[in-house]
Each structure stands twice: as structure tokens, then as C-alpha cells.
Amino acid sequence: DTAVSQTPKYLVTQMGNDKSIKCEQNLGHDTMYWYKQDSKKFLKIMFSYNNKELIINETVPNRFSPKSPDKAHLNLHINSLELGDSAVYFCASSQDRGQFSEAFFGQGTRLTVV
Amino acid sequence: AQKVTQAQTEISVVEKEDVTLDCVYETRDTTYYLFWYKQPPSGELVFLIRRNSFDEQNEISGRYSWNFQKSTSSFNFTITASQVVDSAVYFCALSDGNTGKLIFGQGTTLQVKP
Numbered sequence: 683d684t685a686v687s688q689t690p691k692y693l694v695t696q697m698g699n700d701k702s703i704k705c706e707q708n709l710g711h712d713t714m715y716w717y718k719q720d721s722k723k724f725l726k727i728m729f730s731y732n733n734k735e736l737i738i739n740e741t742v743p744n745r746f747s748p749k750s751p752d753k754a755h756l757n758l759h760i761n762s763l764e765l766g767d768s769a770v771y772f773c774a775s776s777q778d779r780g781q782f783s784e785a786f787f788g789q790g791t792r793l794t795v796v
Numbered sequence: 797a798q799k800v801t802q803a804q805t806e807i808s809v810v811e812k813e814d815v816t817l818d819c820v821y822e823t824r825d826t827t828y829y830l831f832w833y834k835q836p837p838s839g840e841l842v843f844l845i846r847r848n849s850f851d852e853q854n855e856i857s858g859r860y861s862w863n864f865q866k867s868t869s870s871f872n873f874t875i876t877a878s879q880v881v882d883s884a885v886y887f888c889a890l891s892d893g894n895t896g897k898l899i900f901g902q903g904t905t906l907q908v909k910p
Contacts, residue, residue: 788840
């Protein structure tokens with residue numbers, strides 16, 4: 683069983699489109715995250731939810747909107763996609779708010795905007 | 797401000813050599829956690845180790861060992877008798893004590909040649 687699963691793994695889309703990435707964790711964790719990895723491999727947090735409550739919103743454009751229907755799911759919706767949104771997006775989860783326990787990552791979603 | 801620096805961008809070794817990956821961090825938190833993650837060519841992020849700021853004992857797991865030195869704010873990672881399968885990007889990370897977000901270093905790309 684995959685602990686943190688994201689779909690799709692690859693996403694190619696045109697500028698201006700709206701797309702969603704889904705994430706589910708079956709670890710029973712309370713906190714979920716979205717991280718972005720750019721072309722230079724740099725990883726940076728975007729959002730964090732704890733028990734469906736947004737706790738981190740790290741200066742991400744309003745075009746990005748996370749949605750957590752329950753604590754096992756955290757989806758990422760992106761409006762009006764731009765070329766600069768091309769990156770690998772990782773979902774992750776951790777047992778607490780992340781201060782003490784390790785985060786488990788999904789396999790990543792490679793988004794290419796053309 | 798919290799920061800993680802991995803000064804080595806790329807390292808290339810020949811199989812069976814020992815290699816050390818450096819990590820230096822900055823934080824004002826008195827309690828914090830440090831992590832290492834591995835990102836193989838397949839792209840997923842694999843958790844390797846977590847260390848809390850009160851535990852300065854070195855850790856060994858098979859061919860992997862970690863040296864945490866609070867006095868120099870370093871958390872270095874050594875691979876003994878490297879193997880081709882160790883080829884990956886390795887990330888050092890620090891957790892924010894309030895939000896739990898991970899602050900990643902820039903990553904070190906390790907290439908182990910046969």
C-alpha cells in the first residue's frame with residue numbers, strides 16, 4: 683500500500699488552463715503539505731494543513747488553492763497556469779505539525795506548462 | 797532566519813570510496829529537528845534520518861552514518877564504501893519549531909561511478 687499517493691504523476695497542459703493534483707495519505711497523519719521543487723531541485727513549502735485547517739500559506743500566488751476535504755486528502759488546484767508553474771509538486775504528510783516527526787512524501791507530480 | 801546550506805553542489809566518487817555530504821544550518825530555536833532525505837533518479841523523496849537538537853550522539857545505519865555537532869551547527873552524512881545505487885540527490889532539512897515546515901538545503905548530487 684502506498685502511504686502517500688498523488689495523481690497524476692505527469693501533467694502536461696497549456697498556459698491559461700486550470701488543473702488539479704490530488705493527494706491522499708493512509709498513514710492516519712494529522713498534517714499534510716504541498717512542496718514545490720523547481721528546475722534547480724530546490725524544495726520549498728507551499729501549504730500545510732492540520733486536521734483540515736490551513737496552517738501555512740507561504741506567499742503562494744492566489745492562483746494556487748489547496749483544498750482539504752478531510753485529513754487524509756489534500757488537493758491542489760491551480761488556475762490560469764503560467765509557464766513558471768512548471769515544476770515537480772510533492773505532497774507530504776506527518777504525524778504531528780511536523781516539528782518532531784518526519785514527513786513522508788508522495789512520488790511527486792511533474793507539471794509542464796506549454 | 798532559519799537556513800540550511802549544503803555547500804557541495806555535486807560530488808563524484810568511484811564505487812567503494814567513502815564520501816561525506818556536508819550540511820550547515822542556522823536557527824534560533826532551542827529545540828529543533830534535522831533530517832536527511834534521498835532523492836534517487838526515479839524522483840521520489842525518501843526519508844533517511846531524523847535527529848533532535850538534544851541528541852548529539854552519532855548515528856550509524858549500515859553504510860550510512862551521521863555526525864551532528866551543535867557547536868558548529870553541522871549535521872554531516874557519510875556513506876562508507878559507496879555503491880552505484882547511492883547515486884542520488886541528498887537533501888538536508890531543518891524543521892521550523894512553530895509551523896513544522898521543512899527548510900531544505902539546496903541538495904547535493906552524488907554520482908557514484910562503477
